[in-house]
Amino acid sequence: MAAAKKDKDFSPEIVALYCRQCLDAEERPQEGARQTKGFTARLVMLPCSGKVEAYQLLKILEQGADGVLLVGCPENACRFLVGSRRAEKRLTRAGQLLDLVNMGAGRLALKRAADLTTADILALAGQLAEQVKTLGPSPMKGDSL
């Protein structure tokens, strides 16, 4: 019981992959690690969320991240038309595989939004961090980020 509580108290490492088209026009793209209260986020900018493949999401988790957030444009506002929808399919596929190996699809999340700031992305990463806390630290931690 104590161990479970301890697990929930850990500070998750979240990799946040975000489409640059989601950013507010005035916002300067940010990348790299951000230490925030309760979790750490590593920001990675993408040309489109549809650029992400299922294997990349899995690889990030295999290397020890506690969760992966994918931020894409609203479904009908993708600059590349189907990128945001492709991202959802790939994330679903990766989630199904994670469930099969008891990692939990809950370590992945897709959020769709527009005109975001870096603070907004960090807030979305924070939501995933709270979700990941219920799953506990990644068992793959060690080789890590």
Place this chain on the structure above:
Amino acid sequence: MIVAEWKPIPELLASLKGHKNVLLVGCATCVAECAAGGEREVLTLAPVLKMGLKDQGQEVNIITRTLERQCEPEFVEELSEIAPQVDAIMSIACGIGMQLVAERFIDLPLYPGVNTTSLAIREQAGLWTARCAACGDCMLGETFGLCPVARCAKSLMNGPCGGTRKDGKCEVDENTECIWRLIVERAEAKGRLEDLVKVRPSKNWSNSGHGGPKRMLREDLR
């Protein structure tokens, strides 16, 4: 193309039990086209296996390679440098490629990562349907380009059977067209319906697997 599907993940994990260094090898040809064994699938399966084995308390190092064609000895030879570093090979190529790898690296256990299922086309994005059964006596000229051996659930030579659904689908699978209905429709459209009632010689099954393992020899190429 030759179509294959991943074996169930628990089966794959069970086969790798006790191994510490595994070579996961794919093929960039047919099985890549059917999204089962190409580079993308190798890169997808490797972390899944690693996480799954970790969940079972087993640490494993998985080395990944994707050969241009796993059914050609010249390409399989590319694995010769990496093979001494592993204690098992898992292949996600078709059964042909797997056997060539097993034959070349006979001291290593080889585990199949996929089941080879059919010779098929990509009918739509994400949908592959069988088109050929490699029967060895092609009759497409008599059936208006539609193969009843591969595409009729009963491989009938003189269909349709009585089980065609009202919507023209096969009684075995509601998503599959009755191929004999399509053959009849195509014959009608060409005004050659009477061709289908002609008596044809018996099909020569001895040129397929029914005649024992197939062996083709061309002296001029040796």
